[in-house]
Amino acid sequence: MDGISSGDAGVAVDRLWPGQPATITDLSGGITNRNYRVDVGGSSYVLRVGGKDTELLGIDRSTEHAASLRAAEVGVGPEVIDFLQPEGWLVTRFIQGRSVPPNEIRTPDGIQRVARVLQKIHGAAPIPGRFDAHAVVEEYRNAARAHGVRIPVEFDEAHRVSEQIRRARGMQPTVPCHNDLLNANFLDDGEIRVVDWEYAGMGDRFFDLANLSVNHDFELADDRLLL
Structure with missing residues (x-):
């Protein structure tokens, strides 16, 4: 991701653990951020450094922090150490x-395990952000236009379908949601973590449920079990 350097990790580690020897390992997988494993003082941590201009995608790092705290509180996410x-x-x-x-998440046991995790998330106390x-x-389209990006011709039809869905479903209650349930965002340490x-x-x-389904190629039977 542009705007992120390994030097940022070194600066952060010096601020967090001044004077302590630390080993910094680059972790793969970040799209809008860079993640590092930091081994220091006999413990291991993940340092997450956001990318440049990610606010254009609606990302607010303070909201991410609050959501991470809530996820840890309900036993779904890792413990938050610092921000x-x-x-x-x-x-x-x-x-x-x-x-x-x-393919493991698509099994009946995998779907049930993930469903229990999502129930914890969706049943948690409110978090900032919408x-x-x-x-x-629509916001992405407007931002793309403002930066001179050509909008694909398929957008109009996809947007029309989206509006049909919005009107058909009407107002829905809001709950804490992850909204990015890619496979890479699941870990298993005996429990499913997000x-x-x-x-x-x-x-x-x-x-969230649809996002999980699409990102894991669920069949209709899988969707029914998830619901």
Whole structure:
């Protein structure tokens, strides 16, 4: 991600653990951020450094911090250790877990395990921020136009369908949602954990469920079990 350097990690580590020897390891997988494992003082942490201009995607690092705290509170996310301002760098406890491949999540047991995790998230106390799946794509379109990006011709039809869905469903209650349930954001340390809360906000729980389904190639039977 542009705007992120390994030097940022070194600066953050010096501020967090001044004078202590630390090992910094670059973790792969970040799209709008860079993640580092930091081993220091006999413990392991993850330092999360946000990318340049991510506010154009509606990302607010203070909201991410609050959502991460809530996720840890309900036993879904890693423990939050620190939050460095004004940069918005987040430090969490490193999870000694494994990735969970999509075919494992698609099993009946996998779907039930993830569903229990989502119930904890959606039943948690409110968090800052709002994520409206219909409005977000309009905001992205407007931001793209403002930066001279050509809008794909398929957008208009997709937007028309989105508006049909919005009207048909009407107003929905909002609950804490993750909104970015890519497979890479699930870890298993004996329990299913969810990381990367930068798109989190109060939203429609059914967007979270649909997001999980699409990102894991669920079949109709899988969707029915999830519901």
